[in-house]
Amino acid sequence: MGCPLTLYHTEKPEHEDICEYCPYSCPCPGTSCEWQGSLEAVMSHLMHAHKSITNLQKEDIVFLATDINLPGAVNWVMMQSCFGHHFMLVLEKQEKYEGHQQLFAIVLLIGTCSKQAENFAYRLELNGNRRRLTWEATPRSIHNGVAAAIMNSDCLVFDTAIAHLFADIKNLGINMTISKCCP
Amino acid sequence: MGCPLTLYHTEKPEHEDICEYCPYSCPCPGTSCEWQGSLEAVMSHLMHAHKSITNLQKEDIVFLATDINLPGAVNWVMMQSCFGHHFMLVLEKQEKYEGHQQLFAIVLLIGTCSKQAENFAYRLELNGNRRRLTWEATPRSIHNGVAAAIMNSDCLVFDTAIAHLFADIKNLGINMTISKCCP
Numbered sequence: 567m568g569c570p571l572t573l574y575h576t577e578k579p580e581h582e583d584i585c586e587y588c589p590y591s592c593p594c595p596g597t598s599c600e601w602q603g604s605l606e607a608v609m610s611h612l613m614h615a616h617k618s619i620t621n622l623q624k625e626d627i628v629f630l631a632t633d634i635n636l637p638g639a640v641n642w643v644m645m646q647s648c649f650g651h652h653f654m655l656v657l658e659k660q661e662k663y664e665g666h667q668q669l670f671a672i673v674l675l676i677g678t679c680s681k682q683a684e685n686f687a688y689r690l691e692l693n694g695n696r697r698r699l700t701w702e703a704t705p706r707s708i709h710n711g712v713a714a715a716i717m718n719s720d721c722l723v724f725d726t727a728i729a730h731l732f733a734d735i736k737n738l739g740i741n742m743t744i745s746k747c748c749p
Numbered sequence: 750m751g752c753p754l755t756l757y758h759t760e761k762p763e764h765e766d767i768c769e770y771c772p773y774s775c776p777c778p779g780t781s782c783e784w785q786g787s788l789e790a791v792m793s794h795l796m797h798a799h800k801s802i803t804n805l806q807k808e809d810i811v812f813l814a815t816d817i818n819l820p821g822a823v824n825w826v827m828m829q830s831c832f833g834h835h836f837m838l839v840l841e842k843q844e845k846y847e848g849h850q851q852l853f854a855i856v857l858l859i860g861t862c863s864k865q866a867e868n869f870a871y872r873l874e875l876n877g878n879r880r881r882l883t884w885e886a887t888p889r890s891i892h893n894g895v896a897a898a899i900m901n902s903d904c905l906v907f908d909t910a911i912a913h914l915f916a917d918i919k920n921l922g923i924n925m926t927i928s929k930c931c932p
Contacts, residue, residue, distance in 0.1 A: 663846050663848060663849040665847075666849060687879075696886060697887075698883070698885040699883070699885075700884075701880075701882055701883075702880065702881040702882075702883075703879060703880045704879050719907075719914075720910075720911075720914060723908065723911065724906070728902045728906065731901075731902070
């Protein structure tokens with residue numbers, strides 16, 4: 567794919583995890599988009615092929631998920647650009663356990679794997695009615711995707727009853743903050 | 750039960766909610782204790798009949814739940830005394846949805862209903878491995894009990910996968926802070 571390195575085969579898996587020449591899939595969840603391309607092309611693909619995704623240029627934003635009562639599996643996606651990087655917030659509603667609808671929220675870095683993401687932290691917060699629920703963690707790379715995080719509950723997990731403690735009738739606001747970790 | 754007030758019958762339900770003469774049940778979850786008594790007697794009942802419950806005299810404590818892998822429905826209980834009041838932390842593991850074990854953590858005030866509890870806020874925090882999960886809310890009165898809060902997910906809710914992100918092999922530490930709200 568253009569990577570100029572020559573490696574022993576034992577070093578290959580580790581390098582693939584951080585190689586910028588490795589093709590990236592479209593990180594949009596719940597779409598049938600089959601686009602693949604280089605890391606640098608991901609952002610322009612999102613801006614052109616998925617125009618409905620909002621992109622805010624701030625460290626501290628409010629993500630508003632509308633119509634959270636929609637039945638079935640639903641995804642909400644938003645982009646946030648700060649510190650010279652692009653981040654993607656994904657909120658996914660699904661029945662991981664039958665009859666029990668849950669919401670999963672996670673932040674992905676549009677960048678190579680773990681090492682780059684470890685320079686940042688994200689914070690997701692539901693706030694209102696004298697209650698606050700907060701999740702703080704390291705972003706994942708889009709290379710890893712969201713499926714594994716949801717499988718391991720390694721994200722902000724809440725059920726629809728909790729969502730309704732914070733939401734007005736049908737819209738849920740999530741405060742989202744990206745920060746840079748000290749080296 | 751000793752209440753000296755005379756009220757119209759329409760005012761009775763509202764007053765019962767705050768009446769100190771109303772008999773209180775033993776707030777220990779998951780026990781078969783059938784004790785009932787006055788609000789003032791609750792604390793001495795807990796200290797004498799449920800001696801295994803730890804009581805710490807601090808605003809800021811660490812609650813250590815041991816053996817979180819124990820199968821079936823399990824409860825952990827701890828008392829915290831500060832600001833001249835007694836609080837009870839309950840951690841309950843149960844299958845609210847079949848095949849999906851969840852943990853529910855909540856703080857109760859050993860006091861009359863809502864009004865007294867609204868003077869306080871509690872914060873429960875899981876912290877470790879570059880992740881933090883926080884729930885902040887108003888304590889419930891032991892008058893209301895924990896069942897309704899668990900039913901409505903109006904407490905810190907997390908599944909066993911999340912617990913294992915924070916726990917060592919079998920023990921989970923929960924940071925618990927009580928604070929006084931400004932009037």
